[in-house]
Amino acid sequence: MALGLATLYSATGGNLARVTNQAVNMVAALVIMWLVANIPLQHMMRLALPIYVVGLILLICVALFGEINNGARRWLDIGVTRIQPSELMKIAVPLMMAWYFDKHETTLLARDYVVATMLLFLPAALILRQPDLGTTLLIISSGFYVLFLAGLSWRIMIGLVIAGAGSLPLLWSMMHNYQKQRVMTLFDPAQDALGAGYHTIQSSIAIGSGGIIGKGWQNGTQTHLDFLPEKSTDFIFAVFSEEFGIVGNSLLLVLYLVIIGRGMVIAANASTQFTRLIAGSITLTFFTYIFVNIGMVVGILPVVGVPLPLISYGGTSMVTMLLGFGILMSIQMHPKLVKT
Amino acid sequence: MKRTIEIRDHLSELHHFQNRLAISAGFVLFLFLILFARFFYLQVLESTRYHTLAEANRISISPIVPNRGLILDRNGNVLAQNYSAYTLEFVPSKLADFEATINELTTIIPIKEIDRRRFKKLMEESNKFESLPIRTRLSEEEVARFAANSYRFPGVEIKARLFRQYPKGKSSSHVVGYIGRINNKDLAELEANKDLANYKGTNHIGKIGVEQSYEKELHGIAGFEKIETDSAGRKIRVLSRTPPVSGNNLTLTLDTKLQEIAERAFGDRRGALVAINPNNGDVLAFVSKPGFDSNLFVNGIDFKNWDRLNNSIDRPLNNRALRGVYPPGSTFKPFMALAGLELNLRTPGYAISDPGYYQLPGSSNRYRDWKAGGHGKVNVHKSLVVSCDTYYYELANELGIDNISKFIGRFGLGKKTGIDIEGEASGLLPSREWKMRRHKQKWWPGDTISIGIGQGYNLATPLQLAFATSIIANKGTAFRPHLVKRIQNSKTGQIFERAPQILYQLNLNPDNLAIVRNALIGVTKTGGTAAKAGVGAGYTFAGKTGTSQVISIKQGEKYDEDAINERHRDHALFIAYAPAENPSIALSVLVENVSHSSSAAAPIARQVMDYALLGKLPANMEEKPVDRNRENEHD
Numbered sequence: 001m002a003l004g005l006a007t008l009y010s011a012t013g014g015n016l017a018r019v020t021n022q023a024v025n026m027v028a029a030l031v032i033m034w035l036v037a038n039i040p041l042q043h044m045m046r047l048a049l050p051i052y053v054v055g056l057i058l059l060i061c062v063a064l065f066g067e068i069n070n071g072a073r074r075w076l077d078i079g080v081t082r083i084q085p086s087e088l089m090k091i092a093v094p095l096m097m098a099w100y101f102d103k104h105e106t107t108l109l110a111r112d113y114v115v116a117t118m119l120l121f122l123p124a125a126l127i128l129r130q131p132d133l134g135t136t137l138l139i140i141s142s143g144f145y146v147l148f149l150a151g152l153s154w155r156i157m158i159g160l161v162i163a164g165a166g167s168l169p170l171l172w173s174m175m176h177n178y179q180k181q182r183v184m185t186l187f188d189p190a191q192d193a194l195g196a197g198y199h200t201i202q203s204s205i206a207i208g209s210g211g212i213i214g215k216g217w218q219n220g221t222q223t224h225l226d227f228l229p230e231k232s233t234d235f236i237f238a239v240f241s242e243e244f245g246i247v248g249n250s251l252l253l254v255l256y257l258v259i260i261g262r263g264m265v266i267a268a269n270a271s272t273q274f275t276r277l278i279a280g281s282i283t284l285t286f287f288t289y290i291f292v293n294i295g296m297v298v299g300i301l302p303v304v305g306v307p308l309p310l311i312s313y314g315g316t317s318m319v320t321m322l323l324g325f326g327i328l329m330s331i332q333m334h335p336k337l338v339k340t
Numbered sequence: 341m342k343r344t345i346e347i348r349d350h351l352s353e354l355h356h357f358q359n360r361l362a363i364s365a366g367f368v369l370f371l372f373l374i375l376f377a378r379f380f381y382l383q384v385l386e387s388t389r390y391h392t393l394a395e396a397n398r399i400s401i402s403p404i405v406p407n408r409g410l411i412l413d414r415n416g417n418v419l420a421q422n423y424s425a426y427t428l429e430f431v432p433s434k435l436a437d438f439e440a441t442i443n444e445l446t447t448i449i450p451i452k453e454i455d456r457r458r459f460k461k462l463m464e465e466s467n468k469f470e471s472l473p474i475r476t477r478l479s480e481e482e483v484a485r486f487a488a489n490s491y492r493f494p495g496v497e498i499k500a501r502l503f504r505q506y507p508k509g510k511s512s513s514h515v516v517g518y519i520g521r522i523n524n525k526d527l528a529e530l531e532a533n534k535d536l537a538n539y540k541g542t543n544h545i546g547k548i549g550v551e552q553s554y555e556k557e558l559h560g561i562a563g564f565e566k567i568e569t570d571s572a573g574r575k576i577r578v579l580s581r582t583p584p585v586s587g588n589n590l591t592l593t594l595d596t597k598l599q600e601i602a603e604r605a606f607g608d609r610r611g612a613l614v615a616i617n618p619n620n621g622d623v624l625a626f627v628s629k630p631g632f633d634s635n636l637f638v639n640g641i642d643f644k645n646w647d648r649l650n651n652s653i654d655r656p657l658n659n660r661a662l663r664g665v666y667p668p669g670s671t672f673k674p675f676m677a678l679a680g681l682e683l684n685l686r687t688p689g690y691a692i693s694d695p696g697y698y699q700l701p702g703s704s705n706r707y708r709d710w711k712a713g714g715h716g717k718v719n720v721h722k723s724l725v726v727s728c729d730t731y732y733y734e735l736a737n738e739l740g741i742d743n744i745s746k747f748i749g750r751f752g753l754g755k756k757t758g759i760d761i762e763g764e765a766s767g768l769l770p771s772r773e774w775k776m777r778r779h780k781q782k783w784w785p786g787d788t789i790s791i792g793i794g795q796g797y798n799l800a801t802p803l804q805l806a807f808a809t810s811i812i813a814n815k816g817t818a819f820r821p822h823l824v825k826r827i828q829n830s831k832t833g834q835i836f837e838r839a840p841q842i843l844y845q846l847n848l849n850p851d852n853l854a855i856v857r858n859a860l861i862g863v864t865k866t867g868g869t870a871a872k873a874g875v876g877a878g879y880t881f882a883g884k885t886g887t888s889q890v891i892s893i894k895q896g897e898k899y900d901e902d903a904i905n906e907r908h909r910d911h912a913l914f915i916a917y918a919p920a921e922n923p924s925i926a927l928s929v930l931v932e933n934v935s936h937s938s939s940a941a942a943p944i945a946r947q948v949m950d951y952a953l954l955g956k957l958p959a960n961m962e963e964k965p966v967d968r969n970r971e972n973e974h975d
Binding site for chain 2: 138147149151204205206207208209210211212221222241244245249250253257258260261264267268273276280284287291294296298299300
């Protein structure tokens with residue numbers, strides 16, 4: 001997280017206000033994490049259904065009364081502040097699914113998988129409509145991890161993958177033009193060098209020119225001369241990469257791996273189905289964030305709005321992320337309190 | 341029992357879960373490896389390429405436009421200079437709706453109708469990526485006002501630019517010429533000459549006159565700045581700088597005072613005057629009336645002004661001195677007289693008895709003298725003094741077209757003089773070959789007769805007439821007429837003085853030359869055709885009058901009845917040099933469409949001579965010293 005702040009400092013061109021702001025976000029998120037870590041899991045299990053239902057209602061409200069911002073309807077004004085219910089769903093969906101599987105632990109039938117899938121796709125469809133492809137994909141993947149870890153048979157999974165591949169043309173036709181554009185530019189960024197391909201080209205240049213040890217902190221020319229777009233949020237990895245090179249990148253990947261590994265150990269040692277599934281799903285979703293974000297920045301995935309966990313500027317995703325960690329810690333801290 | 345099953349179930353489930361988790365871990369590692377592979381590809385294998393791209397991103401080469409050289413007259417008066425001023429510019433194709441932008445700009449900075457018109461014309465003439473000025477010469481206040489509102493106008497910029505200014509813009513416009521924005525044709529030419537690199541950043545190029553023909557000297561060498569820029573192209577810092585080399589300063593042979601006097605002498609009449617120093621070819625005055633204001637062209641001329649100048653019946657854009665061709669009329673006679681004497685067809689004593697007309701032997705067709713009843717006994721001297729036509733009808737017939745075109749061709753008629761500005765017309769000195777080529781007809785003896793008095797197919801420019809006159813004035817030496825006297829290298833300060841260039845020397849018999857030169861003095865004395873203009877001159881004034889017949893009007897020109905009549909009138913011509921013994925100035929004057937042809941041109945010549953030789957200002961100029969000062973200040 002310190003690394004994140006340092007990079008942000010450079011990305012914003014020494015804008016201390018934003019760095020401070022982000023630090024405040026971090027502290028707030030850490031407090032939330034600590035609070036969540038202290039919540040025994042029974043409470044959390046009990047909360048799973050209400051949170052999910054509330055989240056779903058909020059999503060429907062967004063669809064009906066949401067504020068339009070940048071052409072997307074994502075925010076809900078609840079008087080005091082504006083909230084983004086889709087963020088909430090990132091946690092609520094795996095919680096709900098894990099709760100469902102835990103409830104039907106002993107008698108897992110095909111029907112249960114179907115129900116769980118429904119639990120997943122309902123909010124996903126609502127979020128996709130907003131439109132918010134990035135969040136949709138993350139929620140679907142978090143749900144998918146639950147299904148996978150809950151022991152969904154390989155045959156069905158292969159079937160899902162085939163069905164998914166089969167529905168690609170349908171999905172394609174439902175996608176917005178700008179989304180299609182992003183996918184197209186992945187294959188050939190140069191075809192629209194000043195438009196959609198600009199992000200990818202400039203970030204590739206930033207990363208490539210970083211070389212082995214990088215240009216040094218605050219010395220990235222791509223960053224400091226404004227060639228890099230979205231450099232404090234989604235493309236912050238390019239800043240990091242330009243300034244710290246492949247050495248820094250590898251170090252960052254290792255740090256992420258340590259966190260993921262720790263998450264997996266927690267999941268493996270968790271005592272109930274619910275905690276196992278939750279821990280596994282959170283850990284794998286964390287990984288998905290990392291992979292999708294870095295993949296996008298290095299130009300192997302299309303540009304989707306997914307932040308780099310713990311580093312990108314932005315309070316909401318930081319809170320969501322640390323909330324997840326809070327749950328992981330709670331699972332670790334209260335193993336005995338489960339199943340009495 | 342039930343419990344064991346449950347435990348076993350739990351265990352198998354846990355096992356199952358851990359199995360799946362392990363698969364996931366493998367998956368995670370695999371994808372991280374892919375990321376690492378991509379890092380390796382970008383940051384190690386392709387690093388050099390991306391490094392270059394990043395450098396290319398940030399470093400841009402920006403040209404520094406050199407200062408254009410100054411143009412001065414022979415006495416150091418400024419004819420063309422530069423000043424720096426702010427312009428308001430944008431690239432029209434980069435704005436969604438530039439008309440709307442202009443309308444909005446109007447709320448902050450006054451943009452007149454003329455600015456809009458000029459802008460439209462510029463748009464037509466330039467390529468779509470060029471930054472074009474909507475307003476030039478912004479005041480400090482306007483600059484400040486725009487700066488405060490610039491956020492409202494993305495893409496619109498204030499730029500400091502050097503402007504060309506012609507302090508005597510209306511006076512010497514045809515000589516100095518003007519610069520204008522580089523158009524596609526100029527670009528093609530620059531590219532052909534491999535000059536394009538030197539013109540990066542330059543917006544203007546010489547279009548006519550000295551500005552055009554001395555473009556290479558005036559432009560200078562562009563400098564370059566290596567600058568670091570951000571993505572918006574904003575300058576961050578300068579990495580290195582090669583300063584530009586300013587263009588060279590030109591000193592012209594022109595005397596602006598003389599030029600001004602000559603122009604004033606024309607009044608509202610149309611015409612041309614070229615004055616040359618016969619001892620070296622220096623062009624002292626080069627007038628084409630009406631003129632125009634060179635300053636109008638610098639920032640692109642607007643449609644309305646262009647229309648006014650281009651379609652005016654008076655054709656102010658036409659450089660009459662350089663490109664206007666007129667029958668030389670009787671100013672042709674001194675050269676005919678020399679031909680007759682030099683080719684031994686005439687002696688000084690030979691005289692005709694002029695009945696007022698000439699008939700070719702065996703023909704009843706009469707060629708009339710301008711004076712009904714004739715001039716009586718006429719020898720070569722009198723033939724020039726009174727401008728007898730009959731004498732020259734006969735002489736032309738005896739010389740024949742071949743002798744005429746060959747001999748008179750040596751005085752530069754019918755070909756370009758080679759003056760150092762572009763666009764010169766070559767006029768026409770007819771010959772047998774020319775008629776066959778042009779009209780597919782053989783030459784008839786009758787064709788020759790009117791050639792003898794400078795009419796017929798004969799055509800000459802005022803410049804050619806002045807040039808030919810200067811050869812008589814200096815007794816046979818042809819100096820190439822030139823406008824640029826001196827070139828000062830702006831870098832070294834070195835001065836390159838242009839040496840007079842002798843084109844050729846005519847071996848004329850001094851006795852024959854003396855006869856003609858004496859007769860030309862007689863022209864301005866009592867009894868001569870320009871006697872009035874010669875009265876009271878404090879120097880010996882040699883000249884020859886002429887009338888140039890206007891035969892037809894060009895097709896496609898529209899004007900009312902009165903104008904037609906006016907434009908059917910003859911042109912008045914006068915060639916002169918003085919002081920006759922050792923001339924320091926030779927000139928030709930042409931006044932278009934005047935009713936009393938003989939008396940219109942000579943007085944203009946007299947005024948010019950008076951100033952050139954005696955420093956005497958015409959009466960109307962002495963009275964208004966205040967006005968003159970104002971004009972000097974005028975931009």
